[in-house]
Amino acid sequence: MSVGCESTKxxxxxxxxxxxxxxxxxxxxxxxxxxxxxxLQVMDEESIKQLRQIHHEIFIKHSNNLSYNEEIVVDFD
Structure with a gap:
């Protein structure tokens, strides 16, 4: 879940x-x-697409690893 929480409760x-x-x-x-x-209940496919795009833009803006030829793993919680 987030910040050490195993469930929303x-x-x-x-x-x-x-x-x-x-x-x-x-x-x-x-x-x-x-x-x-x-x-979580109101998330739909369009919301997920928007989050992916936002994540991609933030990653590109702040990445120092764009010149590497290796695969980069980003853990986004």
Whole structure:
């Protein structure tokens, strides 16, 4: 799942209370379980395509490895 959470129910105890970390990431707070579940339920094929495109653009913009001929693995959680 995300940041040490094995399921969405863990987010209320582990992730949601971490306001300082959320602030560092430019967020007021992390989403709670219901918000994450809602996000997952409304995801469709178009949303996934958009996330892939955003990931690709961010990777290209910040990659120092574009000149390597080897395969690069990016773990995107």
């Amino acid at each position: 863990d987010t209320n105890e582990r992730l949601h209370p971490e306001k300082v970390v959320a602030n560092i990431l430019g967020m007021e707070k992390f989403p709670d379980q219901s918000q994450i579940n809602h996000f």
